[in-house]
Amino acid sequence: MTVRSGASAAATAGIALIALFAFVAIFADLLAPYDYTVQSRTLPNAPISTVAFTDDAGNFSLRPRIFASKMTDALRQTYEADTSRSAKIKLFAKGYDYRLLGFIPVDRHIFGTTDKDIRLNLLGTDALGRDRLSRLITAIRFSLIVCTIGAVLASLLGIMIGLVGGYAGKAVDTMIAGVADAVISLPAMIVILAARVAFPLELPPFTAAMLLIGLFTFTGWAEMTRLTRGLVKRTRTLDYITAARISGLSGARILLRHILPNIARPLLTQTTLILPAFLLAEATLSFLGVGLQEPEPSLGNMLAAASDLTQLREHTFVLLSPAIVIALFVLAVRLTNTGINTNEDREVI
Amino acid sequence: MLLLITSAAAFFLLSSSGSDAFTSLRENPQVSAATIEKLRASYGLDRPVIERYGAWLASAVRADLGESFYYQVPVTGLVLVRFWSTALLAFAAIGLACVVAVGLSFANVRYRSRTLSIFIDAVILIFASTPRIVISLFSLAVLVSGAINSVFLLSTISLAVPLVAILLAQFGQSLNDAMHEDFIRTARAKGLSETTIILRHAMRAAINPALTLFGLSLGALLGGSVIVETVIGRPGIGSLTVTAVRNRDIPLLMGVMIVVSLAVWAGNTLAEILQLVNDKRIRALEAE
Numbered sequence: 001m002t003v004r005s006g007a008s009a010a011a012t013a014g015i016a017l018i019a020l021f022a023f024v025a026i027f028a029d030l031l032a033p034y035d036y037t038v039q040s041r042t043l044p045n046a047p048i049s050t051v052a053f054t055d056d057a058g059n060f061s062l063r064p065r066i067f068a069s070k071m072t073d074a075l076r077q078t079y080e081a082d083t084s085r086s087a088k089i090k091l092f093a094k095g096y097d098y099r100l101l102g103f104i105p106v107d108r109h110i111f112g113t114t115d116k117d118i119r120l121n122l123l124g125t126d127a128l129g130r131d132r133l134s135r136l137i138t139a140i141r142f143s144l145i146v147c148t149i150g151a152v153l154a155s156l157l158g159i160m161i162g163l164v165g166g167y168a169g170k171a172v173d174t175m176i177a178g179v180a181d182a183v184i185s186l187p188a189m190i191v192i193l194a195a196r197v198a199f200p201l202e203l204p205p206f207t208a209a210m211l212l213i214g215l216f217t218f219t220g221w222a223e224m225t226r227l228t229r230g231l232v233k234r235t236r237t238l239d240y241i242t243a244a245r246i247s248g249l250s251g252a253r254i255l256l257r258h259i260l261p262n263i264a265r266p267l268l269t270q271t272t273l274i275l276p277a278f279l280l281a282e283a284t285l286s287f288l289g290v291g292l293q294e295p296e297p298s299l300g301n302m303l304a305a306a307s308d309l310t311q312l313r314e315h316t317f318v319l320l321s322p323a324i325v326i327a328l329f330v331l332a333v334r335l336t337n338t339g340i341n342t343n344e345d346r347e348v349i
Numbered sequence: 350m351l352l353l354i355t356s357a358a359a360f361f362l363l364s365s366s367g368s369d370a371f372t373s374l375r376e377n378p379q380v381s382a383a384t385i386e387k388l389r390a391s392y393g394l395d396r397p398v399i400e401r402y403g404a405w406l407a408s409a410v411r412a413d414l415g416e417s418f419y420y421q422v423p424v425t426g427l428v429l430v431r432f433w434s435t436a437l438l439a440f441a442a443i444g445l446a447c448v449v450a451v452g453l454s455f456a457n458v459r460y461r462s463r464t465l466s467i468f469i470d471a472v473i474l475i476f477a478s479t480p481r482i483v484i485s486l487f488s489l490a491v492l493v494s495g496a497i498n499s500v501f502l503l504s505t506i507s508l509a510v511p512l513v514a515i516l517l518a519q520f521g522q523s524l525n526d527a528m529h530e531d532f533i534r535t536a537r538a539k540g541l542s543e544t545t546i547i548l549r550h551a552m553r554a555a556i557n558p559a560l561t562l563f564g565l566s567l568g569a570l571l572g573g574s575v576i577v578e579t580v581i582g583r584p585g586i587g588s589l590t591v592t593a594v595r596n597r598d599i600p601l602l603m604g605v606m607i608v609v610s611l612a613v614w615a616g617n618t619l620a621e622i623l624q625l626v627n628d629k630r631i632r633a634l635e636a637e
Contacts (some may be wrong), residue, residue, distance in 0.1 A: 006458060015384070070401075071592060101606055147360065165618050173497075184565075185565065185570040185617060186609065186610060186611045186613060187568040187569065187570075187572030187609060187613070188462050188568075188572055189572030189573070189576075190571060190572055190575065190587075190590055190605065190606070190609055191606075193575065193590050193594050194590070194605070197593075197597055197599065197602060199593050201595070201597075248444050280480055280481070281442055282484065283480060283482065284575070284576055287482055287576070288575075288576075288591055288594075289577065289595075290594060290595075300482075303483075305484055306486050307486065307489075307580065309489065309493050312486070312490060313490070317547075320483065320486075323479075323480055323482065323483040326480045326483075327478045327479055327480060327483070328478075330477070330478040330480075331474065331478040334474060334477065334478065335474075338564070341561070
């Protein structure tokens with residue numbers, strides 16, 4: 001009993017986290033306080049803004065305000081709070097224009113400050129003075145979109161090939177199984193890197209996204225095919241399939257209407273399992289500089305800044321924030337899956 | 350056969366892309382188009398793809414994989430040296446992961462402590478969720494701080510962490526399952542000590558699923574070496590792949606692909622043989 005409730009608590013936590021990620025991805029522009037490309041050359045590698053709950057006279061106030069950051073050493077890039085300049089934090093402040101959900105023109109952002117020149121950098125700024133939180137939010141959106149589309153396409157392709165393999169004759173099946181096993185056993189990362197060379201190293205963001213999706217589909221389908229094949233083979237000998245065949249239904253109809261619905265659940269689980277793998281792959285490629293490239297932010301190319309060890313020692317948390325996001329996402333998917341699998345038991349298959 | 354398909358697919362994909370080691374030269378105003386064509390001709394890049402693949406294949410069967418554009422040395426030697434370096438790393442990582450995973454699983458079934466099993470679940474969850482980039486960066490930071498001075502040790506740890514999670518989950522589960530088998534009850538009835546039962550009987554039954562995992566994880570380890578070696582700056586097959594990609598060094602990439610495919614195939618075969626040696630039931634099945 002305790003195991004079950006523990007498992008469902010894990011599933012709830014996981015689903016809540018995934019919902020949060022989806023929310024961030026959908027409302028990225030609303031949640032990002034600043035344009036992720038706007039640089040501030042006077043504030044490179046600035047720390048997290050100093051927030052104080054005081055008014056101008058120094059008394060306690062519920063309305064928080066922030067102080068401007070002042071560079072104290074240009075060479076070592078150290079900062080201190082400039083107490084003479086401050087701005088109040090404002091909810092739904094005016095900022096850059098964007099389209100909410102892709103069609104409603106808006107210029108409000110969830111928070112901002114009363115003074116445009118004093119920026120609230122909740123995660124500090126990067127080496128070019130860009131707001132790191134805004135970049136992180138945009139990166140989450142990019143990664144989630146690319147990985148979700150990649151996972152769906154890879155799954156669909158894998159399921160299609162697997163259905164054919166599981167149901168077709170021995171020769172076709174053996175060939176499909178051979179190719180799938182070969183693709184699975186090769187290290188995906190090296191295959192993706194090798195295939196990446198076939199395209200120019202520097203790509204505009206949209207092309208880069210399409211390419212990443214293509215590469216993920218190209219390497220990700222095999223796992224799905226293996227699973228589908230196995231499930232189809234186990235199902236096709238069942239009585240109701242024999243009944244369907246005797247009543248003269250076509251092979252395609254039996255596959256799609258009778259077999260597929262009954263093996264859908266484990267296939268869905270597998271789809272959610274490849275999602276974090278793709279997220280990691282995207283981060284790795286962008287980290288190596290062959291995925292999404294500057295000035296567009298991605299979880300990987302933001303992490304590349306952490307290779308600067310002096311910076312990493314000074315700003316450990318903010319530099320590793322993309323990694324924390326990746327870890328949280330992987331954790332969320334794992335929690336959801338363990339929870340669901342424990343609850344549903346294994347009798348499903 | 351598999352190698353032939355892989356190599357052909359890779360070769361045609363890479364060659365038909367229309368970009369090669371000299372593509373970047375086109376953007377250089379000091380180099381004329383005629384010079385580039387001459388350079389390409391001197392490397393035989395102006396010939397048709399099929400002809401080039403034929404030539405490549407003919408020398409590949411004599412273990413000559415051509416010359417690297419970037420390093421200007423024969424690919425075969427370079428790839429083998431780097432592969433050996435990564436293989437050592439991978440073996441060390443597998444060894445380390447085994448010691449940790451088997452040790453923890455053993456302690457778990459031996460002492461049946463609630464705290465320990467929660468600890469193991471936490472280790473699986475955390476180790477599996479931490480991106481390899483972060484582990485590598487952390488290792489790099491440790492290396493620079495001077496606390497641990499061995500590049501090899503730190504690379505091994507970085508490579509082993511996700512493997513520990515996979516092994517611990519798999520081996521822990523199968524060891525647990527094995528403990529409920531009838532032959533364990535028989536062993537208990539014989540009056541054997543719990544430690545002997547686990548070590549001699551349960552482990553042997555639990556090891557086979559883990560062996561399958563080995564064959565599969567070899568590929569994952571080679572893939573993981575890409576990140577670990579690039580971040581920590583250790584020469585190996587992973588960092589070699591990245592160099593080849595960045596410099597569009599297609600002969601080198603082909604060499605990497607061939608050696609990696611061979612290694613993975615060898616790993617899987619080895620795992621299968623070990624399973625046969627370990628489990629009489631499979632041997633009986635094969636004999637039928």
